[in-house]
Amino acid sequence: MEIIDAFWEQRNLGISCSEVTADAGDTVEDLLDSLALLTSQYQVIKLPVARYDLMRVVEQHGFSFIEGSMNVVHNLKNFDRSGIQKRLNDSVCYEEMDEVDILRLYAELQKGVFITDRIYLDTFFSKEQAAQRYVYWLEDEVSRGAQLYKVNIKNKSIGFFVFKETNNGGCYPFLAGLYESAKIPGLGNVLLYKIIEEASQRGLKFISSYISTNNLPVVKVHISEGFTISNINYVYIKHTELRN
Amino acid sequence: MTNLQKYDNAFIETFSIEPEDLNSLLVYQSIQTWDSVGHLSLMAAIEEAFNIMFDTEDIIDFSSYEKGKLLLHKNGVVVE
Numbered sequence: 001m002e003i004i005d006a007f008w009e010q011r012n013l014g015i016s017c018s019e020v021t022a023d024a025g026d027t028v029e030d031l032l033d034s035l036a037l038l039t040s041q042y043q044v045i046k047l048p049v050a051r052y053d054l055m056r057v058v059e060q061h062g063f064s065f066i067e068g069s070m071n072v073v074h075n076l077k078n079f080d081r082s083g084i085q086k087r088l089n090d091s092v093c094y095e096e097m098d099e100v101d102i103l104r105l106y107a108e109l110q111k112g113v114f115i116t117d118r119i120y121l122d123t124f125f126s127k128e129q130a131a132q133r134y135v136y137w138l139e140d141e142v143s144r145g146a147q148l149y150k151v152n153i154k155n156k157s158i159g160f161f162v163f164k165e166t167n168n169g170g171c172y173p174f175l176a177g178l179y180e181s182a183k184i185p186g187l188g189n190v191l192l193y194k195i196i197e198e199a200s201q202r203g204l205k206f207i208s209s210y211i212s213t214n215n216l217p218v219v220k221v222h223i224s225e226g227f228t229i230s231n232i233n234y235v236y237i238k239h240t241e242l243r244n
Numbered sequence: 245m246t247n248l249q250k251y252d253n254a255f256i257e258t259f260s261i262e263p264e265d266l267n268s269l270l271v272y273q274s275i276q277t278w279d280s281v282g283h284l285s286l287m288a289a290i291e292e293a294f295n296i297m298f299d300t301e302d303i304i305d306f307s308s309y310e311k312g313k314l315l316l317h318k319n320g321v322v323v324e
Binding site: 084085087088091153183184185186187188189216217220221224 | 281284291299300304
């Protein structure tokens, strides 16, 4: 059982936050011990699948299920495309963002690119908070070395992805999206394929990312582009009164 | 089978919808199955049905049931 003080959510959302992650070996007693330690205003618990004993405990303690978090992995083998996908992919290019591009990205995010995450769906938070949280997140990750890429078709920027190499020979492209003004048919696949291309060109071994079961189109795109599901956690949330 | 029947069948079989769903309200993302993955499947089904090859512009402009008819006409296929 791991408990994280998600202190960054104080800046992002204006509240204290703790995140608890249970693994397959944890018991009900372990979970109860962890719950007793939580004092933050916003509490997030991630449970392994098929653990009804743990699910019952969190529900009895006032937590609500909000999403499944899927870890998806691509081994960067056999990803050549043909036919329609190749034609579409060949018409789209990507390049690293400059400062102007990054400001454009932040403006697009603030318009609301992502509408299925646990913050956006939680009526405790505003849509503006949900959007601004992504901006803060990207600012933090860019300061730690992540790179931002814009994706273009016919010189028009239609979306973006973030690229972050991990120290085990892989990468963690933790965020990618199409701008609301550019929801063009078929481009979800192309956007993901550009990430695969970039990882391959860098000679990396794998891509590992997390997607939400709340976003079925994104789940389908990952499966169709050759990702496999490595793990699923059920995510529960709870808001409490300030205790300290 | 008429061109319209072939065209309609591509939608019905790709998206698992009913004939009465085929109207001007059927646009990209208006139903759960017409997402990015569904769109590529639809384009493949239509190309195969009419033995044509869409260019990239057509694939990304194909944003509705009605718009598709116009794009097929551009590719020499009359659907009516």
